[in-house]
Amino acid sequence: MSDRVFIFDTTLRDGEQSPGATMNQLEKLRIARQLESMGVDIIEAGFPAASDGDFCSVREIARSVEKCQVAGLCRAVPSDIDRAWEAIREAAHPRIHTFIATSPLHMKHKLQKEPAQVLEMAQRAVRHACGYTANVEFSAEDASRSEWDFLARITEAVIDCGATTVNIPDTVGYAQPDEFAELIRYLRANVRNIDRAIISVHCHNDLGLAVANTMAAIRAGARQAEVTLSGIGERAGNAALEEVVMNLNTRRNFFEVEHGIDTKMLFPACRLLSHIIGQPIPPNKAVTGANAFAHESGIHQDGVLKDRRTYEIMTPESVGRVGTDMVLGKHSGRHAIKRKLDELGYRLSEEDVTLVADAMKRLADIKKTIYDEDLEAIVLEEVFRIPDRFRLNHLTVHSGTTGVPATAAVILDVNGEERKLAQFGVGPVDATFNTIAEIIGLKPSLERFQINAISGGTDALGEVTVKIREGSRSAVGRGADPDIIIASAKAYINAMNRLAKKTEETSECPAP
Numbered sequence: 312m313s314d315r316v317f318i319f320d321t322t323l324r325d326g327e328q329s330p331g332a333t334m335n336q337l338e339k340l341r342i343a344r345q346l347e348s349m350g351v352d353i354i355e356a357g358f359p360a361a362s363d364g365d366f367c368s369v370r371e372i373a374r375s376v377e378k379c380q381v382a383g384l385c386r387a388v389p390s391d392i393d394r395a396w397e398a399i400r401e402a403a404h405p406r407i408h409t410f411i412a413t414s415p416l417h418m419k420h421k422l423q424k425e426p427a428q429v430l431e432m433a434q435r436a437v438r439h440a441c442g443y444t445a446n447v448e449f450s451a452e453d454a455s456r457s458e459w460d461f462l463a464r465i466t467e468a469v470i471d472c473g474a475t476t477v478n479i480p481d482t483v484g485y486a487q488p489d490e491f492a493e494l495i496r497y498l499r500a501n502v503r504n505i506d507r508a509i510i511s512v513h514c515h516n517d518l519g520l521a522v523a524n525t526m527a528a529i530r531a532g533a534r535q536a537e538v539t540l541s542g543i544g545e546r547a548g549n550a551a552l553e554e555v556v557m558n559l560n561t562r563r564n565f566f567e568v569e570h571g572i573d574t575k576m577l578f579p580a581c582r583l584l585s586h587i588i589g590q591p592i593p594p595n596k597a598v599t600g601a602n603a604f605a606h607e608s609g610i611h612q613d614g615v616l617k618d619r620r621t622y623e624i625m626t627p628e629s630v631g632r633v634g635t636d637m638v639l640g641k642h643s644g645r646h647a648i649k650r651k652l653d654e655l656g657y658r659l660s661e662e663d664v665t666l667v668a669d670a671m672k673r674l675a676d677i678k679k680t681i682y683d684e685d686l687e688a689i690v691l692e693e694v695f696r697i698p699d700r701f702r703l704n705h706l707t708v709h710s711g712t713t714g715v716p717a718t719a720a721v722i723l724d725v726n727g728e729e730r731k732l733a734q735f736g737v738g739p740v741d742a743t744f745n746t747i748a749e750i751i752g753l754k755p756s757l758e759r760f761q762i763n764a765i766s767g768g769t770d771a772l773g774e775v776t777v778k779i780r781e782g783s784r785s786a787v788g789r790g791a792d793p794d795i796i797i798a799s800a801k802a803y804i805n806a807m808n809r810l811a812k813k814t815e816e817t818s819e820c821p822a823p
């Protein structure tokens with residue numbers, strides 16, 4: 312058996328099924344590029360038959376990613392498979408991923424089909440997909456609640472039809488690690504042609520066991536792990552990429568398998584995702600949480616001071632959390648900035664480095680020390696930002712204890728045209744948002760407003776995340792600035808741009 316585990320990232324497909332994690336095409340491309348430079352083997356870019364927007368995003372990712380395989384998910388129906396192929400066919404390494412449920416519950420109540428019909432559909436789907444490419448993955452949805460002998464039969468049949476990867480999902484996060492490992496061993500022992508395919512697992516986190524089940528399956532012989540950044544995904548999410556990879560790394564002797572991930576890119580990738588979807592990484596999150604390498608109690612601090620290994624089983628550097636001691640400031644040049652960006656895991660073009668360098672100089676004029684977090688905020692502001700239709704040119708706010716309501720005067724660039732307005736509000740943020748909304752001509756409801764200090768000190772950059780909704784469309788926006796009212800205005804305008812972009816994307820994407 313191979314000693315290489317393939318990392319299949321489904322942040323852009325299953326991850327996007329997580330409530331509130333919708334991404335636009337440009338954001339998906341950013342994530343895909345980050346996954347590519349991190350060394351992910353397969354990127355599942357979406358479900359092309361789901362919508363024209365999904366189709367376009369998958370097609371753009373297929374066109375721009377070179378090193379990884381790009382997979383498109385589809386039901387076991389010819390029209391879905393055709394649409395998936397249409398979206399991924401320009402990829403350097405395309406993969407069709409087709410699936411159908413195999414548990415008695417799903418077959419009877421959801422698909423309303425007999426097992427024999429499901430078997431027939433699975434075979435036909437794989438044969439149809441193999442007409443396009445030899446790289447075909449088949450998933451037996453709800454495998455962990457399926458009858459093992461039926462699962463073995465369908466697995467054997469799809470391999471005979473040409474499937475080269477067979478995925479065993481724990482779709483509803485029901486399996487227990489020992490039991491799931493036993494299922495993988497059972498399939499290896501009872502599927503005649505199993506050596507012709509790679510066994511994959513795809514675990515959900517409903518009982519908090521997604522990573523444990525994935526690791527148990529790898530021990531039992533699975534050689535592809537389907538994962539997402541930060542474990543986002545349908546309901547309680549999927550197995551977290553960074554946790555699976557750091558299990559493999561930290562317990563190398565236990566698992567005795569290799570992977571191709573550059574672990575130093577884990578933290579930047581998860582932070583990028585967190586900014587894009589506007590969901591902060593929980594402080595106690597393994598590997599990437601703020602507390603994952605923090606030591607609070609005296610005995611622990613004493614131990615760490617004497618030897619970090621007493622309480623740290625991996626180093627923060629190994630997951631890309633700390634840069635060097637090089638301090639950036641107003642006197643730093645492009646080389647130092649570029650090197651720092653590299654250390655933080657951002658591989659940027661020369662043009663983007665210039666954007667960051669210019670913004671850093673502007674910030675350094677008002678803030679003495681530029682911390683890693685400040686630089687990351689600049690990257691997200693200047694580089695990973697969708698082209699703006701609305702831009703903030705000027706903001707003045709008056710507020711205080713005088714009894715006069717807070718007032719905001721705003722000048723916005725709207726599609727190249729300058730528009731000005733002043734408005735009142737309950738407080739400075741309310742006044743600012745009211746004014747911006749009136750200039751743009753939208754009045755979305757504000758569902759979330761969150762503010763964090765990115766680094767320490769009163770001159771720290773304030774990072775604001777907002778979520779707005781208009782009818783069925785919602786958008787998250789973020790903004791960073793040493794002035795929290797300006798950061799709030801930037802976040803609100805960013806969300807407005809993304810709301811507008813969503814409408815545009817749906818109408819721009821050509822029909823099949």
Ligand SMILES: CC(=O)SCCNC(=O)CCNC(=O)[C@H](O)C(C)(C)COP(=O)(O)OP(=O)(O)OC[C@H]1O[C@@H](n2cnc3c(N)ncnc32)[C@H](O)[C@@H]1OP(=O)(O)O
Nearest residue numbers: 358360361362386387388410411412421422423452482545
């Ligand atoms: C476990 C997972 O994560 S599965 C992936 C989940 N992702 C998605 O669902 C992507 C978003 N989905 C969509 O956009 C839509 O559901 C579509 C476009 C795929 C289908 O839309 P609709 O045609 O309106 O069907 P709808 O979603 O209401 O119902 C699903 C139909 O597909 C059938 N179906 C479900 N899974 C499969 C499958 N793997 N293979 C074949 N048929 C399937 C269902 O039985 C149902 O059929 P019916 O209409 O005969 O009852």
Ligand SMILES: CC(C)C(=O)C(=O)O
Nearest residue numbers: 410450452453480482
């Ligand atoms: C489509 C499959 C792989 C899936 O997401 C699941 O079963 O959870």
Ligand SMILES: [Mg+2]
Nearest residue numbers: 325482513545
């Ligand atoms: Mg899933």
